[in-house]
Every structure is written in structure tokens, then in C-alpha cells.
Amino acid sequence: MTEVADPTGSITTSREITTGFPEAGPPRFDSIGAVREGLAGVSYLADDGIAGVVFLADRLAKPVLVEGPAGTGKTELAKSVARLTGSRLIRLQCYEGLDESKALYEWNYKKQLLRIQADSGQSWQELEEDIFSEEFLLTRPLLEAIRSPEPVVLLVDEVDRVELETEALLLEILSEYQVSIPELGTVRATQIPLVFLTSNNTRELSEALKRRCLYLHIDYPQLDRERAIIETRVPGISQALADQVARIVRSLRTLDLKKDPSVSETLDWARTLVVLGVESIDVDQARDTLHILLKYQSDIERAAKELASVKNPD
């Protein structure tokens, strides 16, 4: 194995294909309870499932695939874990048409051209080795995440937006924590990042991707948890109001609307009510501010009607 230490010394590469797993660092969390408390400390209220999966992700060194309706805190979870562990958050926002050069790495053509033009009488052999060295490599989020010497949380957001074929880009990094660059060799992670992939479930992800991940489905929270979330996230809200907001939202979610109110919309609504100085919600106030909670006109009309009336008066 030929170890090529580059000038900056931050990257170890080899021309041979290396296999095996990078050394797992010391565990980040002691127990599931510690995860939950830690997350609560950074204003993210996790339930048992969320805390358990984050704990496992660390212990098993596996990525987490987070699915669930929009606005339930999938992205927020990754951010909070980064805050909790004091790691750098590297985010890769997926979109249709995302490719290798935007997700993994790219060669800096212009700089390479300049280097060739500024020929200093080297042989081609030397020149080639020079222009395909790390100096001319532009790292993109995925490569960045595994090369970083400090701890990292990698967030691959809305992974369901990329094409099925592009998913394959992720596979190597997710299972082996390494990236193979043909000209340079295999770059292996210096530390194992915590990886979160989020998906809004607009299409079925490939089996290969799912198999490599732990799966976490985040749904709308239970009443108690939602109330606690409102109290933590909305400063200056009274307990009674938070309770009322949580209850109304729960009632709305039973209505079979087109788009159920999400947690983030609930928080927006609660903030609005605080700003308006509302102490206790009555029907009129609810109706006037429903447009913050619901985004379809038909939903708003329906909800206003339902809230004002009793389900089946006897």
C-alpha cells in the first residue's frame, strides 16, 4: 500500500482500493435517556423513538433515514443533534439533477489549466500527478463531511428528490464512510459522522439505500409532547394557552383535512397568538388566525365551521 501524504497532511489516500471500516470514535451518548435530556437541553423534545434511534445511530455507526409529514421536525432533529454534540453541521440539499460534481467532489479545471500553461519544465508524469492532487480538488458536502477532522453531523435533506440513479452516489459513503476518487484513490473518513437523511416520501427510496440506514418515522406528536414543544419553543406563552393550542390542533388533525397542521405551523400560530396578546382562544379569534395553521382555503372554511359547532348535538 502506498500512502501518499499530501502537503497539508489533512488527507490520507492510497492508490489501492482499501476496504474495512474507519475506527469508530468514542460513543457520543451514554444512554437513551442521556440523548433525550441532551436534546431537551437544546430545545428539541424527543420522544422515546427518536432518542432511541439517535442513540443507536451513534453506537452502530449507521445513518438514520428520517421520514414523516412535512413540518414535524426532521431537519430540526439533525440541527439539534449537531448543537448537542457540538459538531459542525454539513448540509446537502437534494434536488432533481443533483450530480457527483455537486454532491461529492469536482476537479478545479481552471486551476488545472493554469497549472499546465505555467509549465515549469516538468515531465508529463510529474505534471499529471501534480494536477490531480488535492490542491486542485474542490470538495463538496459529502466529501467535506468525511474529511473533516472535527466531529460532523451530515444532513442529506429531502433525499427523495434526487433520481433513483443518483441515490447510488450515496451508497458508498453511507455504508463504508469513504469516497473513491479514480485519480486520487480512496478517501476514508477520519471520524465517523452522524448522518441524517430526510425524506418527504414523494417516492419510494431504493432498497439498497434503506437497507443501509436505520429508519425513523416522525409523526405528529401526542398531545402532551406537542404542548411541551409549544411551551419550549414559544417564549412568553402561558400554560393555559399552550394547552388550548395543542388541543385545538389535535382536534383539527382528526378532521381529515387536505393538509394537517404541522408542528411548525402550530408554533407559528402560537407565536401569533402571543403577539396578538390573546389569553384564551375563542371561536372568532381562532377563525381569524386559522390561515396561519392551514394552507388551503377549503380546509380553513371546513375547520372554522367544525370548531364552531359541536360534533353531534344530542
Next chain:
Amino acid sequence: MLDLLTGFVAELRAAGIPVSLTEHLDAAEALQHVPMEDREALKYTLGASLVKSSSHWRAYETAFEIYFSLRGPEYRIDDEGAEGGDGGESDDEAARSAGRGDGRGMGRGGGSGTGEGMSAEELADLLYKALLGANDALVTAVARQAVSRYAGMEAGRPVGGTYYLYRTLRNLDLERVLERLVAEARTGGADPREAGPDGAGPPPALTGLEERLLRDEYQARIDQLRQEIENEIRRRLVADRGSEALARSLRKPLPEDIDVMHATREELVALRKSLQPLSRKLAVRLARKRRHGRKGALDFRSTVRHSLSTGGVPVDPKFRYPRPSKPEIVVIADISGSVASFARFTLHLVHAISSQFSKVRSFVFIDGIDEVSRFFDGVDDPADAVHRINTEADVIWVDGHSDYGHAFTVFWERWGEEITPRSSVLLLGDARNNYHASQAWVVKELRARARHVYWLNPEPRAYWDSGDSIVGEYAVHCDDVVECRTLRQLERFVGELA
């Protein structure tokens, strides 16, 4: 433990959840990191490594409850009176502490009794208190009491859990309890928040909004109780019959594998829920297929124009935007009782992806036939339109029993002209014609005019042409007759059509 896990994985696979070998290994490794005694943690641990889709979660949960159920002498079915003595006492205690509103910490302690000593009135009273006070321990206790008392479970009897559940719930009459709770709240007698965590005082009179919220609150608690009762019954069944035997009888099909024709009400709800993401995914997939399909013909003009920048050398050939032909769909669906839900799902799905077709026209019939395309115009949610079809479409001609022959004849007379070689015709139904004339010539004529004629039959293939089913008579004139019992089959068919 590993044996148990292997058995569990086998059960998941039998329930239709795909669990790969690596996932099985992951689960085994994950087990080393969580404390065994923490059942919730165990559940999420195994779930995270074995189940990779939220629609499979329910099936997983059922299997988990069975395989990792709490076991112990108190769950035996025939243990009435074995420890009833202290059971009654601890329940009283639970009741008292619930009155004070601090019975939360009691956990299992308050619920360990199987007490015989309670009368029906006492139980009803306890139930009322449990629901009023939002006391989890008490709810568990009540659930257990109710099961011992009403389910009438017999050891070794091979009936499913639903029978016991039904018996228990019938005796408890939760509907009436709900009404009582709401009525009392209305008179200002009780407010759940009194016992709730925030301790706000009861309002003097309830507005509509407040009453509405209260009702939902009680409803949620009653649902919790129902869940608790179901769990209790399941635990006892496991103790009686062992997990493997029970898993087989309680296995829940995945939403996409539910037989649409024989779905229970609960299953239909699950189906409806999974239909929306399914149609969205299908639309995305089809749109992508179209976009990334073969490039169109060479666009000479554009190529030459772009070649100017390279000195007239056509380096970069330009192609025309591909315009693959989109089929025109005509759906003719039987919406009589037996196949109604199937027709609804198909109409919903076809219209949800109508952007993938140049035109969608739908007709529904029982013995009369009516066009229902207008219901879908300008409606952004196909579910609304499907609902209107049920109430507004004019499909009864004589007696409201399926008459395929008459419906087809009328269709041919009124709309037959409009079928063109670009149309694909979908006929939906079980072809149970109540011994009317088949008029299969219509299908033959349709076949001659249209591009394709498909028949989707929601019945299992084995039942075709039995009794009054005459699908065979129509089948000879169709391009294909497809068995479409589940959403999965329906999705595959519609996907191939577009």
C-alpha cells in the same frame, strides 16, 4: 434472545414485511446496545433496524406485541380469584389516588389486580373516573377489569381476539360513557383539566369550541382505553396459546395487500390513507419516465443556429422536445355494493394521475349508466369527487342490481361514437350480472374502435365464471383481463397503462 429474534423476523416476513439478512444482523447488533428490560426502547430499536416503511409499522407493532408480550401468572386466562384478594384493594387505592389527581406514578402497581370483587356498577364508575381523570394507571386497571369480567375468555379456545374485544366493548358501552362525560362537562360539573397537569379552573359555561375540544379529549382517552383492552386481550391470548400460533391468526396485512373487496371499515381507512401517497408517487414516477425518455427527432434548424458559435461546425446536435403520445382513458365502472370500494379506489387513482393522460372520462353504472367526469373537473382532491359520485350519479334504471348488459348497451348508444383509436377503455367490475343478458357484443365493438380494452376484476381469479359471474363472455373480446384485488396490483396495472 437470538432465537426469539429469528422467530420474530420470520414472522415479520410472513406478514409481508421485507426483512433482509443485513437488517436482521443489524437488529441483532443493535440489541447489544439497549437495555433488555426497557420494552419501549426494544420496540424502537428493532423497529428502526427491521422496518423501513411507515406503512409497515402497524403490522410490525402487532407482531411485536405478540412476540414480546409481557408474560406472567397474572395474564393467565383461568386465574380468576387467584390473587383477587389484594387486586380489589389496589384498585380502590388507584381510584382514590385518581380522585386526588396524582395517581400517575403508580404505574403497574395500580393495575396488577384481576379483582373479582367488583360489581358492574363499580366498574362503570371506575371507568368513568379513569376517563375523567386522564389517569394512565387507572385506565390500564379498568381495561384489565373489563376484560376479566366481560370478555369471557376460555383457555384453549381457538377464536380470534376480535371476538373477545367485541364482547368487552359491547358491555362497556363506551358511546354512552362519552355522552355522559360530555353532558356533565356541559353542566359545568367537571373539567378534565382539573385533574390535568396544568390545573386550570373550570370555566363557568362551555362555548361551542370548548365543548368540541372536550369531546375530542374524551374521545382520545376512550381510544386509549380501547387500545389498552385490545392489548390486554392479546397478552392473555399469548399466554394461553403461545406467540407463534397467535401471530398467525392475528397477522395484519399491509395496506397495499389488503383485499379491497373484503376490507373491514378500519382497513378501508388505512387504504384511503395510503392511496394518496401512492398516487402521488405513481405520478412522480410516470412524469419522470416521460421526461427522461428517449430524445426527440433531430432539430435541424436549432442545430445549425447553435453551430454558428463553432464556426458552422455542428458540434452539438439539438433535438426536438419529445412528445410521447398520452393515452386517452375511458373508465367504465360498476359501483354496485359488492365492488363499490374497488371502483372508488380505481377512479381516485386514475384521476389523481390524470395529468399523465391526455383525457380521462369516467362512467359509472349499476343497471343504468351515467357520466361522472364532470365531478372531477376543477376539483383538486379526487376524494371529494368520488364522494359526490356516490350521492349524485344517476345509475339506477330498474331495481338497482348490476346489469352489465343494459349499462353497456346504453353506453354504446350514447357515447359509443366518442370512442376513438386513441382511447384505452377500462372496464371495472366483477361481471356478476344477476343472470341478465350479457350483451358482450358491445365489448367487441369497443375493442374494434378503441386502442385497448382492459377488464379489471376485483375478485380472485378462482371465482371467475362461477355463479352469475360471466367475465369469461366479456374476456374473449378484451385485450386482457386483470385480477386487481389489492392496491399493489392496481398500482402496477395503472403504472403500465400510462
